Amino acid sequence: MSSRLRAALTPYALIFPGGLWLAIFFVVPTVVMLSLSLQSGDVVSGYAFTFNWHSYVDGITTYHDQIVRSVIYGLAATLIQIVVGFPVAYWIAFRGGRRKSVYLFLLLLPFLVSFVLRTISWQFFLSDNGLLLGPLKSLGLLPQDFHILATSVAVVCGLAYNYLPFMVLPMYVALERIDPRLLEAAQDLYAGRTQTFLRVVLPLSLPGVFAGVLMTFVPATSDYVNASVLGGTSNTMIGNVIQNQFLVNQDYPVASALSFTLMALLLAGIYAYARVLGTEDVLEVAAR
Amino acid sequence: MTETQAGTGADVAAAPTSQTVPAIELDNVVKEYTSHGEVVRAVKGVSLTITEGEFFSLLGPSGCGKTTSMRMIAGFEDPTGGVVRLHGEDVTGVPPNRRDVNMVFQSYALFPHMNVWDNIAFGLKRKKVADAEIRRRVGETLEVVDLLGREKRRPKEMSGGQQQRVALARALVNRPRALLLDEPLGALDLKLRQHMQIELKRIQREVGITFVYVTHDQGEALTMSDRIAVMNDGLVEQLADPREIYERPATKFVAGFIGTSNLLGGTVQEVAGDTAVLALGAGDRVVIPRGGTVAAGDAVDLTVRPEKITISREQPAGDVSVVRGTVSEVVYLGTYNSYMVVLADGAEITVFEQNAHDSSTTAERGDTVWLSWQPRHSFVLR
Numbered sequence: 303m304s305s306r307l308r309a310a311l312t313p314y315a316l317i318f319p320g321g322l323w324l325a326i327f328f329v330v331p332t333v334v335m336l337s338l339s340l341q342s343g344d345v346v347s348g349y350a351f352t353f354n355w356h357s358y359v360d361g362i363t364t365y366h367d368q369i370v371r372s373v374i375y376g377l378a379a380t381l382i383q384i385v386v387g388f389p390v391a392y393w394i395a396f397r398g399g400r401r402k403s404v405y406l407f408l409l410l411l412p413f414l415v416s417f418v419l420r421t422i423s424w425q426f427f428l429s430d431n432g433l434l435l436g437p438l439k440s441l442g443l444l445p446q447d448f449h450i451l452a453t454s455v456a457v458v459c460g461l462a463y464n465y466l467p468f469m470v471l472p473m474y475v476a477l478e479r480i481d482p483r484l485l486e487a488a489q490d491l492y493a494g495r496t497q498t499f500l501r502v503v504l505p506l507s508l509p510g511v512f513a514g515v516l517m518t519f520v521p522a523t524s525d526y527v528n529a530s531v532l533g534g535t536s537n538t539m540i541g542n543v544i545q546n547q548f549l550v551n552q553d554y555p556v557a558s559a560l561s562f563t564l565m566a567l568l569l570a571g572i573y574a575y576a577r578v579l580g581t582e583d584v585l586e587v588a589a590r
Numbered sequence: 591m592t593e594t595q596a597g598t599g600a601d602v603a604a605a606p607t608s609q610t611v612p613a614i615e616l617d618n619v620v621k622e623y624t625s626h627g628e629v630v631r632a633v634k635g636v637s638l639t640i641t642e643g644e645f646f647s648l649l650g651p652s653g654c655g656k657t658t659s660m661r662m663i664a665g666f667e668d669p670t671g672g673v674v675r676l677h678g679e680d681v682t683g684v685p686p687n688r689r690d691v692n693m694v695f696q697s698y699a700l701f702p703h704m705n706v707w708d709n710i711a712f713g714l715k716r717k718k719v720a721d722a723e724i725r726r727r728v729g730e731t732l733e734v735v736d737l738l739g740r741e742k743r744r745p746k747e748m749s750g751g752q753q754q755r756v757a758l759a760r761a762l763v764n765r766p767r768a769l770l771l772d773e774p775l776g777a778l779d780l781k782l783r784q785h786m787q788i789e790l791k792r793i794q795r796e797v798g799i800t801f802v803y804v805t806h807d808q809g810e811a812l813t814m815s816d817r818i819a820v821m822n823d824g825l826v827e828q829l830a831d832p833r834e835i836y837e838r839p840a841t842k843f844v845a846g847f848i849g850t851s852n853l854l855g856g857t858v859q860e861v862a863g864d865t866a867v868l869a870l871g872a873g874d875r876v877v878i879p880r881g882g883t884v885a886a887g888d889a890v891d892l893t894v895r896p897e898k899i900t901i902s903r904e905q906p907a908g909d910v911s912v913v914r915g916t917v918s919e920v921v922y923l924g925t926y927n928s929y930m931v932v933l934a935d936g937a938e939i940t941v942f943e944q945n946a947h948d949s950s951t952t953a954e955r956g957d958t959v960w961l962s963w964q965p966r967h968s969f970v971l972r
Contacts, residue, residue: 483699486666489686490693491713491760501712505703 305543339558349554357559365543365560365567369567372539375454376523379461383518386462391470391510392503395477406474410467417464421531424460425451428532452534460528465521469514476510477503512579520568540564610925611678612769613800614663614691619672632658634824635672640768641800645794647803647811648852650764650821651847656804659821663802665689675896677767684694687716692761693770697777700745706732706756707741713764716807720741732745734793750780754922758793768800787813808848812836820844837895842971845893851901852939853971854892854913858884868892872936873905874913877965896940898967901929901952906962915939917957927951931961 303555362369371498394405427433428450438444450456471558480503488498507516534541540560547557621633633655641644648656653919662674663668665686673680681689686898692713701709710731714724732738735755745753754774761769774790775783791814805811811818812832818831820843828840839845845853854876856868866884868876876892884890894911906912918938929941929951937960943952953959 481699483695483697484701486686487693487695487699487701488712489666490664491764492687492716493712494685494687497716504702 305399306370309517335558335561338554339562340584341555345552357555358563361556361560362563365540368538368543372523375458375461375539376519378458379522380515380519382462383466387466387469388473391473391477395474409470413467418527420464421460421527425531429455438555451532455539457529460532461522464528466519468517472513472517473507473510476507516572523568524564595786603937612639613642613677615675617673619662619669619674621662621667622670631824633923637825638819640800643798643800645801645814645816647805647815647818648821649805649808651819652808654821655824656821657772660772660802660804661741664691664693664770690766691768691770692764692766694757694771694774695885696772698757700753700756702745704843705744706737709756710760710763712760727763729760734796735759736764740951750778752787754778762797771801771803773805789813820847838969839893844869845971850896850940851893856890858860858886858888860891861886870913876911876913876972879965892968893969894963895969896942899941899961899963901943902960904954905960910962911965911968912960912962917953917955917959920951920955931959
């Protein structure tokens, strides 16, 4: 083989293992799912490809509430993560000093435990007479019938907690990259602490916040573990419906159709979000 | 200068006092840090008085305390001891945003998320200056730094020289009472640096603001400054105008740091009236000017600049200082020749010879030569 030919083929050779992996475990299932979503029939007599959209129509009309609820829960969890996560990221980036990596490790430490186990521990924590509510109730600060578990609050808290590192890490990276001399320059140009934060730190950290939102909103919206462990029957999310349709009812076409509906919804949301917020003009406007 | 002062009514009213009160005073300022449990004394007691409208340079090698001194003037550091005064007012503990001085940062520190216009207008907006006034002043300043028409660019879309001008404009537009420049030309290449030196000096004359300039580049300091404070190891070694610093270095450090200089060590042989004679090798006769400050038997260090020395093959006549040595190196450098001459005691003396007439060299490697200079061109070092 000539060296020129070899040089031309090298990039393809390097991409081959990863490309093959994605083809087998991402593209093929996606195509299979897409095909499933357009089939009709039932579990007993089998499904056949009919290019029928009725699964989409059925799915969306039947589970309209769960879809809307998932988006609202996802947004609420993302918002909580921004509010809780930003100060943490800020503190580690600017005040962490030489122990920055220790703090980052501590932040990630709970995530060495399985996702499901973490969620179950929240179930204990939030239970009607658990660690949080038990003492408050015995002190008489809360009525005996007060509960958090099986409410939307519990589900949103669980979502916010479980995806928090994916919000904090990109925000930390953006904040850490800010040249401290920019803060001095702002101070030198008559900006007090608040103005320095609003005009310099915040706008420069926005790319990290954008990335964090994308990395948490998408999995939070399609999550089903939190709703099934921490939520009640009135808090089911679209992820629970999909899981149920696949594994319990074995109604593959509807489950697949719902998956694609969710995917399309998230892609449209990300696209709109990136168009509106992902450009540099936003940073400039934010700095005015 | 009169033009800019006429523009700000308040300054005119304050003029009589600002003429007598120095722009910036450092009064026995000390700065100590604790680093890894050890106390580091970055500035060990610096006293300076910088006059209104002056181009003042803090010159010295890295770690000499010049940047720390400047940061104390800006307010980024508070002195451990001593007092910093801006226009007669003690500003110790006053944060940078409440000080009427602005800084041009070493790597510019331009806000990357803002265009040129917003970068420059930043300070005026924080001071809540009216929009029309901001537009007028930013426009004016863009003209001064020659950046009109580039106000919508982002810093990263500009060359180093242009970024430098934006940084300068961003500080100047606020009409600070003093402008602090921290090695502002350090990141530029040689040609651009030389061009910007002239530009900076022009701008300083135009706006009439006090400039405090931190640099480790002696050429830069000599070219631009009205006065220079040469710093070393947290202390001011010499404070004088560029000519004085170059021609009459006060200490060994200054002599060595500024330009090329020759050190001659010897013992004072005799003192007669206003001159003293230094004992070196046989046949050498080195006259010390203002000999009244030394006594016979004193060990003395003397410095002479290479361009003040005449090199010759015959013993020179007249009332000059003379030493003899052997040429160890001859380098042709275009406008001049450089000789390295080794004296009897092993001291190495550099001599520059202008190529004014023809480019032939007076001596070659290995030749024995006479070096002579006017006694008034040599100085005793502390």
